Amino acid sequence: MLWDLFKTEQPNRKGLVEWITPRKTFDDVILPARTRKQLRDALTQIEKHNLIFEEWGLGHRHTTGLGLGFNFAGPPGTGKSLCAEALAQALGRVLCRVKYSQLESMWAGESGKNVAAVFREAKEQNSVLFFDEADAIASRRLTNMAGGYEREANQVINILLKELEEFEGVIIFATNLATNFDPAFERRIRTHIYFELPGPEERRAIWIAQLSRRTPLGEDVDFTELADRFELSGGDIKNAVLKAAQMAAGEEGPDADKRIHHRHFVMAAEEVIEGRRVMQQTLFEEDGSSLPTLYESALVQGRLDTIEAALQNQHVEATDLQATVEGLYAAAKAMDEGWTARIAALESLLSRGTHLPLPAWAVGVGAALLTLLGGLAGHLLPR
Numbered sequence: 391m392l393w394d395l396f397k398t399e400q401p402n403r404k405g406l407v408e409w410i411t412p413r414k415t416f417d418d419v420i421l422p423a424r425t426r427k428q429l430r431d432a433l434t435q436i437e438k439h440n441l442i443f444e445e446w447g448l449g450h451r452h453t454t455g456l457g458l459g460f461n462f463a464g465p466p467g468t469g470k471s472l473c474a475e476a477l478a479q480a481l482g483r484v485l486c487r488v489k490y491s492q493l494e495s496m497w498a499g500e501s502g503k504n505v506a507a508v509f510r511e512a513k514e515q516n517s518v519l520f521f522d523e524a525d526a527i528a529s530r531r532l533t534n535m536a537g538g539y540e541r542e543a544n545q546v547i548n549i550l551l552k553e554l555e556e557f558e559g560v561i562i563f564a565t566n567l568a569t570n571f572d573p574a575f576e577r578r579i580r581t582h583i584y585f586e587l588p589g590p591e592e593r594r595a596i597w598i599a600q601l602s603r604r605t606p607l608g609e610d611v612d613f614t615e616l617a618d619r620f621e622l623s624g625g626d627i628k629n630a631v632l633k634a635a636q637m638a639a640g641e642e643g644p645d646a647d648k649r650i651h652h653r654h655f656v657m658a659a660e661e662v663i664e665g666r667r668v669m670q671q672t673l674f675e676e677d678g679s680s681l682p683t684l685y686e687s688a689l690v691q692g693r694l695d696t697i698e699a700a701l702q703n704q705h706v707e708a709t710d711l712q713a714t715v716e717g718l719y720a721a722a723k724a725m726d727e728g729w730t731a732r733i734a735a736l737e738s739l740l741s742r743g744t745h746l747p748l749p750a751w752a753v754g755v756g757a758a759l760l761t762l763l764g765g766l767a768g769h770l771l772p773r
Contacts, residue, residue: 406508408487409517412479419469419476420588420595420624428583429473432460433480435581436560457557459578461524463568464585467625470564471522473585477562478518486517490526501542502549509553516559524563525570547572554578588624593617596624597655600631608651615652620659626666633658 416429436458460477462470478485486508493504505527512519521527531544551574554561563579565571576582588596594617601607622630634654641648 405492406489406504407511408489409515410475410478410485410487412475412483412485414472414475415479416473416476419472420592420599421469421473422586422588422592425583425585428581429477432458432581432583433477436481457554458560459554459557459580460560460562461568461571461575461579461582462562462564462585463582464566465587465623466566467623467628468585468587469624470585474518474520474522474562474564477560478520481518481560483560484515484517485520486512486515487520487522488527490523493527501546505546505549506553509557512561513557513559519557519559519561521561521563523565525565525567528563528565528572528575529570530572551575551578587621590614590617593620593622593627596627597631600628605635606649608649610652611650611655612652616655616659619656620663622659622662626659626662630655630658630662633661 416426421429439458462473464470475485488508493501493508509519511517528547528550531547551572554575555578563575568582594613597613597616620630634650634657637654637657638648638650639645
């Protein structure tokens with residue numbers, strides 16, 4: 391009974407992956423010729439794996455790195471996730487997609503164990519292991535080891551690299567931001583496939599492929615003109631088709647008489663492009679000066695309140711905070727939000743070597759927050 395008072399709940403490793411029975415094939419994906427050829431070569435690698443490593447004896451010379459790792463990189467909406475499913479379907483295997491929301495644990499050291507558990511499950515089921523949006527976990531290791539968060543993040547990447555080196559199955563990483571990968575992944579992933587944006591011929595085929603035989607179209611619809619006029623990805627075209635259908639369905643008149651006309655597709659494509667422009671807004675005006683968004687302003691305000699409260703009520707070694715508070719000062723000054731006086735007071739307090747009592751659990755949290763602020767400052771300052 392007394393021992394039960396000191397026992398803690400063990401982390402649950404169930405639900406780390408999503409098991410997908412693949413239904414999409416490569417016939418369902420419209421790709422540029424170069425990308426399609428690279429995928430055919432990838433399938434050949436898998437089919438001839440036994441020949442190379444068993445019959446030709448290379449597996450006896452090379453005891454690690456025998457897995458088939460693929461990096462699907464390219465802009466959003468170019469078919470990376472669809473092709474991961476199609477590759478698993480071609481192999482007759484289940485697709486094992488990693489769920490990042492379950493992978494990260496509040497328990498120290500448990501996130502790395504979750505990564506190892508994912509590889510173990512994929513091996514036991516002989517499935518295709520799929521890390522979608524892989525830059526979320528395979529990002530560059532941190533060099534600033536100020537707190538527990540950084541050490542934990544680096545440990546997860548180290549374990550991922552080790553598991554990848556020893557994994558003998560098929561694994562796919564898909565990312566829109568391959569430049570964020572830790573350089574060590576380049577050697578361990580044997581094949582890198584770039585998913586290009588579709589050309590005019592592919593775009594025309596994608597427009598048509600998004601429709602059903604029952605979709606009522608106006609006689610004026612010209613898919614060739616749409617493909618030539620709008621340089622969209624497959625995902626963008628899908629969104630444009632759905633928007634056009636909503637526009638046509640919402641017009642006045644009996645539903646039986648409604649048709650999706652060319653003007654609907656044009657307006658929908660223009661809306662998709664406008665939405666993309668909004669998402670691509672930068673932090674800088676045309677002259678290069680800072681242009682903070684409401685989100686960034688609120689973020690710095692909230693972090694500043696948190697740091698002040700921590701300094702008043704807890705404790706921390708002054709030298710551990712000095713560099714990051716300086717970075718926060720630079721960010722606030724760039725945004726000209728009137729916070730510089732508050733941060734200057736913090737700097738003054740820290741420069742006197744003041745340190746306030748802080749419980750051990752809060753040191754890591756504070757360091758993580760301050761590291762985030764330092765990164766934000768780097769983004770906000772004009773280059």
